[in-house]
Amino acid sequence: MKKILLLLFSVLPLMLFSQVDSTEIYFKSVDNVDLRTICKLADIQIVKIVTKDTLLKNKVFNLVIKEFKKGKIVSVDNLNISSKEERIPFVVNGDTMIYVVNNIDKAGFNGHRDSLIITLSGIFKNDVFKLNIKYPGLGLSKELKGTKNYLLRETISCSDSKVKIPINKEYPILAYTPPFDTGSSIQSYCMLGEEKVENWYEKFKVKHYYAIYIEIK
Secondary structure, three states: OOOHHHHHHHHHHHHHHHHEEEEEEEEOOOOHHHHHHHHHHEEEEEEEEEEEOOOOOOOOOEEEEEEEOEEEEEEEOOOOOOOOOEEEEEEEEOOEEEEEEEEHHHEEEOOOOOOEEEEEEEEEEEEEEEEEEEOOOOEEEEEEEOOOEEEEOOOOOOOOOOOOOOOOOOOEEEEEEEEOOOOOOOOOOOHHHHHOHHHHHHHHHOEEEEEEEEEEE
16 A cells, blocks of 8 residues: 555656646747848748747647737637547548548647747738748648738737747737837837737727737647
8 A cells, every 4th residue: 555655646746747737939030131131121021939848749739810800809710720630531443541630740749849830921912911820740821901011920028039828728929910009100019019919909999900829739
C-alpha cells in the first residue's frame, strides 16, 4: 500500500504540470531589411505568430475571423481546424479508398514539433484585402473588405510583443482595422490595443473592422 501511495505522489505532480491551460504567443515582423522595404513599397502586410511550448503536443491552432460593424458581429468565418483525424472516402475505378487528414501535422504540435509559426500576409487590391494564412503544412486564402488605411495588426498594446492566451477558448490576437480617429489630425492604431477588441466601436467609434481569434484545442 505504501508503495502505491508513493507512486501516486510521484506521478501526480507530473500529471498536473502537463495540463497546460494557457500559453504565450509572440508576434514577429519580417526579419530581412530588404524584404521589409519591398513589402512596404508593394503595400504587402505580414504578421508572424510564433509559439514555443513543449506542453502543446497534439494541439492544433484554429483561427476564427469575425467581422464587426458598429460594435455588432455581422459575419463569422471559422476555419474549423480540428485535432481529430478525418477519414474521407472516395471512389477510384469502383473501389472505395480512404483519404486520411491529420491536421496536427499541418497546423499544430505533433510529436516532433516544439514550436509553431503561422504567417498571415495580405495585399489590398481592387477594394479587397486578399489575406493569406500559412501554417507549416496548410495554406488558406480569405478576402476581407476594407480601404487603403486598414492595417493588419496585433490587438495588444504597441509596447508589447507577446500575449498569454488560454487553451480551448477563442482569443482575439489580430485585427484588420482602420485607425482610431481622434477628431484632429492624429489617427492612431496603437490606442486600439488599450481596449478589448469587442469594445472598439463603443470606445473609439471604429465602425468596421475584423478581429482574428485563435483557438488552441
